[in-house]
Amino acid sequence: MINIYLASPRGYCAWVNRAINILNGALEKYKAPIFVNHEIIHNKIIIDYYKNKGVIFDDNLENIPENGIMIFSAHWVSPKYIQKVKDKWINYIDASCPLVIKVHTEAKKFLQKWYKIIYIGQKKHQEALWILWEDKNNxxxxxxxxxxxxxxxxxxxxKLVLLTQTTLSVSDKDELEKYIFDRFKKIEKPDTSDICYATTNRQxxxxxxxxxxxxxxxxxxxSKNSSNSNKLKNIWDKYWIKSILIDRFEDLDLNFxxxxxKLWISSWASVSHDxxxxxxxxxxxxxxxxxxxxxxxxxxxNFNFDLELK
Ligand code: SF4
Incomplete structure (x- = not known):
């Protein structure tokens, strides 16, 4: 018999939950098609579910009609992009996570003071791509x-400051951060950690x-295809624990x-409890x-939300 132990906290964080509630509410109130920039959250199963309900995941504003309705995902979008949305007379609801916004606000503040920013993050992740919209040369x-x-x-x-993506492996970030501090002795860092509470708690x-x-x-x-999840798997491998990442039960090879x-089960912040x-x-x-x-x-x-269009 295998004994299962269940990790807590696990699954949706409060802000992912809010983004999903906004999307559900918008579908009910305004009806499909609803447009979402990139993906509402990084989870292939959730994305496929909403595609079937008439949600269109697309960043390209050329593909969205005037008066169309767009939701900004939990990963945030740059104010410069929002201005383009407004210029095209597209309505929007913002489901951005404020903890991602916090890092971008810090970036803006330091750029205004002529700092250059070293940002620990994944080059292809939405958070990193959006932060480059602030000033890709600095x-x-x-x-x-x-x-x-x-x-x-x-x-x-x-004059340097160090910022970090919100959803990284804490130990990987700590190791790289130390490496950076050893090489750039005067680099500054904000007082609070940029890695969010949900990521930290789940790890x-x-x-x-x-x-x-x-x-x-x-x-x-x-999501198996998330580079972030695979990096975390490497950390668990260091403990000599047999570990596996799956999108759902059907992906599990029972030979595992x-x-x-004794089996430990957890799920990340973009995974529903179901x-x-x-x-x-x-x-x-x-x-x-x-x-x-x-x-x-x-x-x-838990967070409230409203469905008023901007
Ligand atoms: S940054 Fe953290 S709290 Fe915000 S949506 Fe992502 S996982 Fe959740």
Whole structure:
């Protein structure tokens, strides 16, 4: 028998929940088609679900008609893009996460004071792409030590500040941050961490159980194609834990469960609770039993929203 332990917090963070509520509300109130820039959240299953309901995921404003309705995803959009939306007479509702906005506000503030910004992030992630809209000549995105080395000469005499994408692996970020501080001794950093509470809590919950319960294996529901999720998997591999990332139960090769006695399950901030519940139900039909949920911290936050068009 496999004993299942369930991580908490897991699944949708309050801001992802709000973005989904806004999309549901807009579909009900205004009817399809509703346009969303990029993806409302990074989750292929959710995106496919909404495509079937008539949601069109598209950043290209040329494809959106005058008076069309657009929702800005949780990843935020630049004020310059919003101006273009207004110029095209497109209506919008903003579902951006304020914790992403906070980093962009910091970026703006430092750019106005003539700082150059080193930004730890993923070059193809929406948050990083949007921050470049602020000033692509003075913001330098680094993913790894090699990227930092390439900047040493260019930035050695500059006034510098370090900012970070909100959804990175905390330990990867810490390692790269130390590398940067060792090379740019005077670089400044805002007082509060840019990595958001939801990302931090979900990573800590997984680490905690690996350390305390001495589990054999870990299943995390998350988009397999997310580079961020694969980086986190590398960290769990360091603990010699058998781990797997799946989008849903149907992706799970049941051979993965062989020889496992203690299984830890979690899900990331863009994954609905239904997917985890469904996974547990199906595992329970395969010689597994839910033992307990282990909560490392309470997330009580919930946010209101309105559907007024701007
Ligand atoms: S994961 Fe973090 S940054 Fe992303 S929506 Fe949730 S709280 Fe905001």
């Amino acid at each position: 913001i330098f995105i680094v993913e790894n030590k090699k990227d930092v080395d390439l900047l040493r000469n260019t930035l050695k005499d500059e 800590n919950a997984v680490k905690k159980l690996i350390e305390v319960k001495k589990i054999d294996a870990l299943i995390v529901i998350w 469960l062989k020889w496992i006695k 997917l985890v519940n469904n996974l547990i139900k199906k595992l329970e039909k395969n010689n597994a039993k839910l033992i307990e949920e282990i909560k490392i911290v309470e997330e009580k936050i």
